[in-house]
Structures are given as structure tokens and as C-alpha cells.
Amino acid sequence: MLAYTIRRILLMIPTLFGVAVLVFFMLRVMPGDIVETMLREGGGNIPQHVIEQERARLGLDRPLYVQFFSWFGGILQGDFGTSMWTGRPVIHEIGSRLELSLQVALMATLLAVLIALPLGTLAAIFKNTLIDHVIRVISIAGLAVPSFWLGMIIILTLLTFYSWIPPLTFVSIFDDPWRNLSQLIWPAMAVGYRYSAVATRMTRSSILEVMQEDYIRTARAKGVYERLVVARHGMRNALLPVITVIGLEFAFLIGGLVVTEQVFNLNGIGRLFVQATARGDYTMVQGLVLLVAVTFILVNFMIDMLYAVLDPRIRYK
């Protein structure tokens, strides 16, 4: 187990290195760089030597491989560099927005779990009945409705009935929990619907699979109440794949809220990503992409570890 854990951690390095190389060179292929975007924004005619100077200040005049290794070397020491646009450390820029994105992702996860486990179980118990069909339609609709559109519809409804509009500033949950929750519950619902749909479907198919197992028949044969068979023997074993999809969706939500943040006027990781891409803020985009990739890989890793904890039959070698 320990050897496996260490090997898994070591295997993260080539993947992250691949992500770093990919994003670094992809950005450099883009036409125009941040210096041009920044200086030409005013529309004035900037002399070439000023541009050269600015490039040299940001270190963009060095050969690509030198730039890459100085950046990657910094990361290995925990230094993500400074934003080329604002001049503030990338870590700070991300950190100040991470709270919001993380909170929305966590709330959406909570919503999804609260909806998906009961619905998925019901659908599995009443397989091929009206209940199952209705739940199937609800969950397939959840996969179909774009979360940003759902967000607009939610805003529209709230506006019509409660004259509510999305606030312009973000209030931390530690300062004013009530205002914070009343602001973030709506985007969490907008993305949570889709999320719960994914999880509902997985819960259903996973429980159906588990209910075919021998130990379920044994439990029934020895006269356990059907409700207990499902709850104790079925659910528990069916949870593994459900945890997997919940974990993966959660990882995606950290960076994947791009469009929903736009609709709800939220200044989170997604918006930062769009801004940084539009400005050609290399260090920022690189930092964000690495953050998203690390989250994803870590969540994957934790899911695998959780498997071994929840299911004692699984032994990693």
C-alpha cells in the first residue's frame, strides 16, 4: 500500500510536467503577447524600443527554454511567479478568488449528493416503473439544460417575484454568513442540477449492478428486511462509483464555472481564467491551469485511496 501510494505520487510528476509544457508552449504560439496588448490598449503609437524594454523587464526576450525552466524551477520551490498584468503574485490573485469558487463548488456538491442519493436509489428500486422513468427524464434534462441558461432563468424568476438582482460584490461567509449564502445558493443550484443528474444516473446503475450480487441474495435469503438490504448491503457497496463521479465533477467545478460566474456576476477562478487568457497574462494562465490540473489529479488520487478504505477487498500493490 505504501509503495503504491508513493508510486502514484511520483507518477503525478510526469503528468504535471506534461501539463506545464503543454500550456507553456501553447500560450507562446498565440499571436501577440501581453506587452502589445498592454501598451497598445491606449491606441497610441508606442516606439519599438519601449516594447523591447517592457519585454526584457518581463523576461520575455530570453530563449523559450530558459523562460520555461526558470518558471518551472520556481514552481518546484513553491513560487508561481507574478502576474504579468497586475504585478501581484499569482498565488495571491488566485487565492483571493479561490474562496468563492471553492464555496460554490462545495455547495453544489452538497446539493447534488442530497438530491442524487435518494433519487438514484428510488429509480433503482422501482426499475422500469413510472417512478424510474420520471427520474430518468428529470436527470437527463439535468444533463441537457445549460447551467448558464438555468442561471439566467433563476435570476429572472427571483427578479420577477422578489426583485432580487445578483449583488455586485462578494461577501465572505466568515463576515456575513446569511448574505453570503443568499448570494451563492443560486449559482450553486444552477450548476448543482447538472451535477446531481450525473450522480443520480450513476447511483441508479451502480445500485442495480450491486443488487445482482450473491451477498444480496444471501441477505434476502436470511430474511433481512428489503429496506435494510438496500440501505446496508446495497447502498454501501454501490457508493464507490458514485463517489468517483462526485469527486471528478467537483474537481471540474473548481475551474469549470467559467460561464456561470459570468451570469451571476461572480469574480471567481473561471472569470480570472477568461480575463488572463484575453490579456495574454502568461504566468497567470499557467498558474491557473496547473492549479486545475493539480486539483484534478489529487482528487483522482484521493478517490483511489478512498476505494481501498471503503472496500477492504481492494489492495493496491
Add this chain to the structure above:
Amino acid sequence: MTDITPDTAPAITYKVRKRRHPVIAFALEQPLGSIGLVIIVLMMLAAIFADVVAPYDPLQTNYIAIMQAPSADHWMGTDDFGRDIFSRVIYGARTALAVGFIASLAGCSIGALIGMVSAYFGGWIDTVIQRLMDVLLSFPIIVLALAVVAVLGKNIVGGIDINLIIAIGLPIIPKVARVVRSSTLSIRELPYIDAARAAGFSHSRIVLRHIMPNVTAPFLIMLTAYVAQAILLEASLSFLGLGVTEPTPAWGLMLSGSAAQYYQEAPWMIIFPGIAISLAVFAFNLFGDALRDWLDPKVRM
């Protein structure tokens, strides 16, 4: 020799097994999936015959009829340029279905090829390809698509932005590759592959003629499911202003810009295009689900 042929052939009554046409059998066994199929076909017809179906020219601006609520003249109302929303939704189906199909087909084909090659050759080729796929998988799809659009810019050929197709198709590749790889791994061990190898067939012939037919079922299932994802992604990108550009009628685009600004006064501007997106994706998911149950219940997506 006596003639042993009996005078009359023994009367054997064969039980005639009703052989239903596969389409009818599908409709009977998968009612929900058939509803999906019907919606898809209707949308395709509307898209193909948009010129006939749509009551107005989708690009025709009319400054007398700006932001009108739905009425007998304009079933879904008009937008801030006075364009008929119903006609734009109909023409939008063209964009959505074309981009969705092409992107999904391209992504699934490349993914399947990569998956088959990876599993067939194994060894270091497999390791390298799998690491590359891991890298692609560690981006949220919207982030990956955004990055591709930002890097490649626009490249419009025949009215369709090739780079948009790449951006939407790319995230599909690693997922398909993974599924196809795992099916190929088990196929590779079957005796007839050994036989083909012993017969001296080339690698490309074995992959294309002996392995490919056996991964058709998961391929078709994924193709349908990823059309849904592609339509949704195209809508998201267009909404962000990075996908289809004005004045082309596209559902995601109809939700952005001035619609996002005025929708609180003129909700019909966003309600109908949103329903169109949802309905299209819903239909493809419904059909894809049924297709999976029908062809190969083991495929997990």
C-alpha cells in the same frame, strides 16, 4: 432399389418467428429513446428545410418591431434588432447540429483510432499515448476548449469555423480513446487476432479490418452522446463570445450580448433559444441512452 422418397413431404410446422424491422423493435423496446429519435429527426428536418420552415429571414432586421413579445406574427417574439426569434431558432438548429455532428464525429474517430492503436501495440507506445491522454483529461472541457480557441483563432471554411470544431472535438478524444482502448485490450487476446497475425496480415489491416468492426457498438453510442456534449459546449463558447460569431444564428450566441443585457425586460429573448439547446441535448442524451441499452449495456460512460 426401392424408392424411399415419401409421397408427401412430412408436414413440419415451423413456428414463424416474427422478425420485426430493427427500427420497430427499437421503438417498442425503448419508448423514451424513440421520443429522442423523433425529436432529433424533426430538428434535422427543420435545419435542412430552414428556408421553407422559417417564416422570416433570420438576418432581416426590422426597427419597427424591436423586442416585441411573442404574438401571432412573431411566435417567439423579436430581438433588439427586430429579428424574428422563431426563425433564428430554426436556423440556429443548422449551426448546432452541423457543429455538433462534425465535432463529435471527428473527436470520436480520432479517439477510437488512438485507443485501438494504443491497445494493439501496447508497450511504450501505449504508455506514451496514455500519459498524453491523461494530460488532456486533466483539463475541464471548457478550459481546454477556451485554450484551443485562444491559441488557434478563427479559420472559417465553408461557413464553419474549423478551429471551433477542433476546440469542441479535442476534449472528446481522450474519453473515447480510453473506452476503445479497454475494449481493444480484450479483443487483442482473441484467437482470431492471433490467426490474422499468423497469416501475415499487416498491422493496419488487423486494426482496421479485424478490431474496428468489434468496437463499432461503443463507438456509435459515444458518437450520439458526444453530439449532445458538443452542442452544449458550442453554446457555452458562443455565449462567451468565443464560438460562432454574429450575425450567424446560433443558440448560444442568442443568449449572449444584448440578450444577456435585456433579458430581464424581454425574457422571450433567452427563453426560446435556451429551450432549443436543452431540447436538442435532451433528445441526443435520451437516444444515446436507449442506444446503449439496445446495443451494449456494458458500456459505461
